[in-house]
Amino acid sequence: MERRLQQLFFALSLLALALILAAAWQANTPSWKTYQRSFLQLEAQEEPNAITKAAVLATPPEIHQVLLPGLQRVDRCTTCHLGVEDPTMKNAPEPFRYHENLGPHVPAKFGCTICHGGQGLATDKDSAHGKVDFWPNPLLTKDYIRASCGRCHKEGDVPGVPELTAGHRLFETQGCRGCHKLNGVGGSIGPDLTGEGANRRAPEWLEAHFLAPNAVSAGSAMPNFHFTKDQARDLTYYMLSLTNEEMGSYFSSLRLIPSPEYGRQLFVEKNCIACHSIGGVGAKTAPDLLGVTKRHSIEWLDEQLVNPELVYPGSAMPEYDLETNARKALVAYMASATAEDAQAILSRRARAMTTEEIAIEAGKQNFSRFGCVGCHGTELQGGVANPNAQGGEVPSLLHVSDDYTKDEVIAIIRNGRVPPLDNTAGPTPPLYMPSWKNVLSDEDINRIADYLWSKQQKAKDAW
Amino acid sequence: MNLIREIWQSIVRRDPLSTDKGKSELVFLNVWLHIHPAKVKKENMKFRHTFYLGFITFFLFLILLTTGIALMVYYRPYPPQAYQDMKDLQFAVFMGTFLRNMHRWAAHGMVICVFLHMCRVFYTGSYKKPRQFNWVIGVLLLLLTLSLSFTGYLLPWDQLAYWAITVGTNIGSYAPLIGGQLRELLLGGHSVGEGALIRFYVLHVAVLPAAMILLTIVHFWRVRKDGGLSRPVWKLKGKKEELVTIGAPAVAVPMQASAASKDKTYGLMEVVSGKPIFETVTPEEEEDTVFSYPYAFVREAVVLMATVTTVMTMSLFLNAPLEELANPAKTPNPAKAPWYFLGLQELVSHSAFLGGVVAPALMVLALLAIPYLDRNPSRRPRDRKLILWLFTIFVVANLALIVIGTFFRGPGWAMVPPWVHVVGGAE
Numbered sequence: 023m024e025r026r027l028q029q030l031f032f033a034l035s036l037l038a039l040a041l042i043l044a045a046a047w048q049a050n051t052p053s054w055k056t057y058q059r060s061f062l063q064l065e066a067q068e069e070p071n072a073i074t075k076a077a078v079l080a081t082p083p084e085i086h087q088v089l090l091p092g093l094q095r096v097d098r099c100t101t102c103h104l105g106v107e108d109p110t111m112k113n114a115p116e117p118f119r120y121h122e123n124l125g126p127h128v129p130a131k132f133g134c135t136i137c138h139g140g141q142g143l144a145t146d147k148d149s150a151h152g153k154v155d156f157w158p159n160p161l162l163t164k165d166y167i168r169a170s171c172g173r174c175h176k177e178g179d180v181p182g183v184p185e186l187t188a189g190h191r192l193f194e195t196q197g198c199r200g201c202h203k204l205n206g207v208g209g210s211i212g213p214d215l216t217g218e219g220a221n222r223r224a225p226e227w228l229e230a231h232f233l234a235p236n237a238v239s240a241g242s243a244m245p246n247f248h249f250t251k252d253q254a255r256d257l258t259y260y261m262l263s264l265t266n267e268e269m270g271s272y273f274s275s276l277r278l279i280p281s282p283e284y285g286r287q288l289f290v291e292k293n294c295i296a297c298h299s300i301g302g303v304g305a306k307t308a309p310d311l312l313g314v315t316k317r318h319s320i321e322w323l324d325e326q327l328v329n330p331e332l333v334y335p336g337s338a339m340p341e342y343d344l345e346t347n348a349r350k351a352l353v354a355y356m357a358s359a360t361a362e363d364a365q366a367i368l369s370r371r372a373r374a375m376t377t378e379e380i381a382i383e384a385g386k387q388n389f390s391r392f393g394c395v396g397c398h399g400t401e402l403q404g405g406v407a408n409p410n411a412q413g414g415e416v417p418s419l420l421h422v423s424d425d426y427t428k429d430e431v432i433a434i435i436r437n438g439r440v441p442p443l444d445n446t447a448g449p450t451p452p453l454y455m456p457s458w459k460n461v462l463s464d465e466d467i468n469r470i471a472d473y474l475w476s477k478q479q480k481a482k483d484a485w
Numbered sequence: 486m487n488l489i490r491e492i493w494q495s496i497v498r499r500d501p502l503s504t505d506k507g508k509s510e511l512v513f514l515n516v517w518l519h520i521h522p523a524k525v526k527k528e529n530m531k532f533r534h535t536f537y538l539g540f541i542t543f544f545l546f547l548i549l550l551t552t553g554i555a556l557m558v559y560y561r562p563y564p565p566q567a568y569q570d571m572k573d574l575q576f577a578v579f580m581g582t583f584l585r586n587m588h589r590w591a592a593h594g595m596v597i598c599v600f601l602h603m604c605r606v607f608y609t610g611s612y613k614k615p616r617q618f619n620w621v622i623g624v625l626l627l628l629l630t631l632s633l634s635f636t637g638y639l640l641p642w643d644q645l646a647y648w649a650i651t652v653g654t655n656i657g658s659y660a661p662l663i664g665g666q667l668r669e670l671l672l673g674g675h676s677v678g679e680g681a682l683i684r685f686y687v688l689h690v691a692v693l694p695a696a697m698i699l700l701t702i703v704h705f706w707r708v709r710k711d712g713g714l715s716r717p718v719w720k721l722k723g724k725k726e727e728l729v730t731i732g733a734p735a736v737a738v739p740m741q742a743s744a745a746s747k748d749k750t751y752g753l754m755e756v757v758s759g760k761p762i763f764e765t766v767t768p769e770e771e772e773d774t775v776f777s778y779p780y781a782f783v784r785e786a787v788v789l790m791a792t793v794t795t796v797m798t799m800s801l802f803l804n805a806p807l808e809e810l811a812n813p814a815k816t817p818n819p820a821k822a823p824w825y826f827l828g829l830q831e832l833v834s835h836s837a838f839l840g841g842v843v844a845p846a847l848m849v850l851a852l853l854a855i856p857y858l859d860r861n862p863s864r865r866p867r868d869r870k871l872i873l874w875l876f877t878i879f880v881v882a883n884l885a886l887i888v889i890g891t892f893f894r895g896p897g898w899a900m901v902p903p904w905v906h907v908v909g910g911a912e
Contacts, residue, residue, distance in 0.1 A: 024779070024780070024783065027783045027784065027787055028779075028783055030787050031783060031786050031787045031790060034787065034790035034791055034793075034794055035790055037790075037794045038790060038793050038794050038797060041794060041797040041798060041801060042797070044801060045580055045583040045797070045800070045801055046580060048583070048801070049579050049580040049581075049582070049583065050579070085577055094565055094569070096569070098576070098577075141572075143569065143572040143573065143576055143577075144572070144575075144576050145576040145577065146576070149575075149576070155808075156643075156644075156807065156808040156809045157809065158809055
């Protein structure tokens with residue numbers, strides 16, 4: 023008996039060791055390592071040199087991931103999809119094939135799941151593609167993938183995806199909001215559709231539901247709207263694009279999406295109109311820019327903005343030292359710029375400003391830059407609540423000249439002021455005028471005063 | 486060579502294990518082993534007397550401690566990172582899945598084993614004098630085990646965790662007067678959220694394990710002091726009836742300190758004289774004793790390895806569940822508490838106050854009071870028919886309620902047998 027027990031203990035210990043080794047082996051042979059090895063072999067084939075070939079094959083396996091901190095996403099798709107950014111992998115077999123038509127949506131900045139769906143954190147095929155229990159959004163199929171564009175491109179037409187525009191219009195014109203809430207607006211008879219795109223609903227289900235609500239959802243209270251097949255598809259696209267995640271604002275906050283608006287802003291800022299014209303409106307020193315994106319490729323234009331002399335030897339255009347997205351934004355603006363717009367830009371610059379006007383303009387800039395507008399309002403209207411201050415709110419500055427001289431106002435800006443109380447026994451009002459003399463130069467303060475005086479509504483005239 | 490020997494001897498001071506002295510010293514010179522007696526009764530170590538359930542429970546707790554500490558390294562206790570960390574364990578951490586599986590299965594195993602251990606102790610009447618207080622400690626350890634499992638349930642921050650804890654804490658809030666406040670204190674708010682997660686985490690990794698360790702020490706100490714491992718004394722052959730009642734004999738002989746002699750120094754063991762509170766040892770029984778090394782240790786080691794390999798085997802083939810990210814806006818139907826509270830939830834579905842407050846409170850109080858209410862001194866099953874029947878009904882009723890709650894309750898807590906598939910039930 024004693025001997026038996028000792029043998030049993032020994033056997034069980036060996037079993038425990040074997041189990042640990044089995045677990046370690048299981049952990050050490052994930053499918054993604056196999057994919058990485060095949061990819062390295064694919065790459066090594068192209069290498070003529072034996073040494074580089076060996077070096078390629080010796081690359082250690084590792085998990086690749088794209089972090090999108092603002093969206094709480096981690097995409098590990100590129101751990102297996104190793105060729106998405108490598109044009110030489112155009113004809114490679116999946117999962118290594120190059121991703122064409124990405125445009126500005128580089129995987130390194132955008133990840134994959136925001137368009138494709140699936141489970142970014144996963145590192146095995148079924149889990150990653152979301153074809154497992156308890157993952158709400160599996161990969162979208164080819165038929166529906168373009169719906170994802172609407173997750174960021176919420177306003178206006180999305181180029182190449184007319185379904186989204188049509189679906190959006192249907193949603194707003196067919197009275198869907200009567201029953202369904204979207205972003206907080208709508209009825210509560212049907213389910214809230216905010217974030218519907220992230221629910222585990224197959225696109226096929228949605229489409230069948232729009233054609234005949236009762237067919238897929240027994241006892242559904244939703245009436246049959248007799249949508250056509252195309253309309254059902256449009257609505258499905260729109261539903262799939264609905265998400266709670268602030269994707270658009272996240273990517274624009276990173277300035278990853280070069281918007282034409284940003285381009286126009288740069289166009290004005292850099293005073294391009296001083297040399298260029300659009301559709302004949304503007305200066306004639308440099309080439310007219312109307313339709314320039316049709317005459318030249320995007321790459322050519324980008325190169326031109328980086329180094330004008332290199333593209334056009336002897337070009338008079340200065341180097342503006344623009345970062346990549348600024349250049350892309352400018353090109354994006356060029357694609358949509360019109361002569362009318364140029365006229366609008368030009369009219370604001372047409373007349374040279376007087377010194378007085380310059381001072382007032384500078385004062386206005388200061389007034390907004392240093393946060394005066396936070397309390398006194400962009401139009402000097404005041405009105406921000408300030409309990410127990412006289413009048414209960416921050417005063418309007420539109421009539422300040424009635425009560426104070428310019429010097430008095432300058433003194434108040436310099437030294438600050440606690441507002442007079444409504445009720446002397448009451449609490450101190452939360453807001454007060456801080457002292458600015460250590461922040462602003464006297465010249466800055468004088469300009470702000472100039473700006474204020476330029477805006478005074480003459481009370482006596484109005485009397 | 487001499488240095489090595491010197492180092493060895495500075496660590497191990499006992500005589501060689503080939504000698505009886507060495508075998509004794511191995512036990513009582515070692516801080517970890519000296520919870521054992523130097524010699525044990527063979528009869529006590531028989532597997533079918535205790536099924537080693539106490540040992541198994543303790544070993545499972547050791548597995549939980551080690552895997553738990555390893556898991557802490559990868560875990561951030563705030564949403565939604567907590568959930569992301571679960572995914573990392575699954576997809577990126579080396580052997581992370583195995584680690585989490587071991588923790589999960591050992592935890593469920595501990596709940597089961599602690600309950601079985603309690604049943605064994607009850608059926609053998611081992612809570613009787615002088616072991617009454619150790620039974621009370623045991624009941625507290627059962628409650629701690631349930632609390633540890635319950636607090637750990639929330640940490641993955643998936644739908645399963647979120648709603649199980651929501652339901653579980655709702656049951657607690659039915660207590661009169663303090664129920665609502667108790668729930669708020671536990672959750673750090675009115676609903677399960679960030680506050681609840683950090684509170685449950687602190688309870689799970691610090692407060693409750695510390696309490697568990699302290700009470701376990703008391704529990705083990707008492708096992709030694711109250712007469713060692715329990716055994717069915719009524720089965721001992723050729724023994725006098727006196728042996729059947731263990732502990733202090735029915736006719737109590739008060740312990741007396743013998744008069745101190747002036748020309749002798751006394752050790753404590755000499756001052757405390759009188760009849761020991763241990764089970765009576767007859768000469769035949771004395772022959773039955775053997776050294777703990779290796780007799781007891783090899784048995785414990787086998788049970789330890791059997792426990793470890795069982796948990797490992799399960800962990801290799803069965804994955805711990807992980808559902809979708811917790812979503813307060815999406816209530817699963819039905820939302821269920823952790824399985825060991827499903828009996829309670831079943832009772833609550835009939836009456837919130839009676840089922841959620843009165844019944845569990847009575848159950849716990851009854852368990853705590855059993856050794857003091859049961860005045861029958863005999864441990865022989867023949868003499869305890871009524872109470873054994875009552876306890877069996879208690880156990881079966883509990884299990885039946887859990888089975889009903891787990892397998893027979895569908896959407897809206899309606900009775901749905903497990904073999905009937907509910908369309909859309911998953912939504």
